[in-house]
Amino acid sequence: xxxxxxxxxxxxxxxxxxxxxxxxxxxxxxxxxxxxxxxxxxxxxxxxxxxxxxxxxxxxxxxxxxxxxxxxxxxxxxxxxxxxxxxxxxxxxxxxxxxxxxxxxxxxxxxxxxxxxxxxxxxx
Ligand code: CUA
Numbered sequence: 070x071x072x073x074x075x076x077x078x079x080x081x082x083x084x085x086x087x088x089x090x091x092x093x094x095x096x097x098x099x100x101x102x103x104x105x106x107x108x109x110x111x112x113x114x115x116x117x118x119x120x121x122x123x124x125x126x127x128x129x130x131x132x133x134x135x136x137x138x139x140x141x142x143x144x145x146x147x148x149x150x151x152x153x154x155x156x157x158x159x160x161x162x163x164x165x166x167x168x169x170x171x172x173x174x175x176x177x178x179x180x181x182x183x184x185x186x187x188x189x190x191x192x193x
Contacts, residue, residue, distance in 0.1 A: 099129045099159060110152045110174070111135040113181030120189045127163040140176035143189055149175060164191040 099105045106128050109116045122128055132141055134154040141160070142149040150160045174185035 099131065103161075104128045105131050107131045107133075108141070108152075109133055109135055110139040110141070110185075112137070112179055113174070113185040115141075115172075115185070115187040118187045120187065122164045122189060122191045124164055124167045124191050124193050127161065130160040130162060132158045132160065137178055138176050139174045139178050139185065141172055142175040143170055143172035145170035146189070151176065164189070167191045167193045 104126070106120060106122075108120065108130055110132065111134065120130070130141075130150070132150050132152040133156065134152045136154060138154070139152040140149065141152055145166075146162065146164065148160060148162055150158045152158060168191060170189045170191070172187050172189060174182055178185065
């Protein structure tokens, strides 16, 4: 292989790896230094039901379900995620205001769906 072709091959390989890393890393794996808050969902509750955060401090919420598809929707911050069983969904988020903000399940999950709620509490 000529040097020019070799360099091009290496460049293509590097770009491919960076792209793969971007997609896998960006969507499903939290960096070690990120603050991860694990939230599990099951009919018809979240654990924890109260999520305590600090204003201006970025976090990654890691959602998983113990039974079926649920949802997480917090209109005050315009954030949402599906919550699948056997899978982790990440939501990166930095609360920009202090207070108590309700969230709820937005995927119909059965008779208790309407009452499947929780609160994000953001301290200054
Ligand atoms: Cu859980 Cu709807």
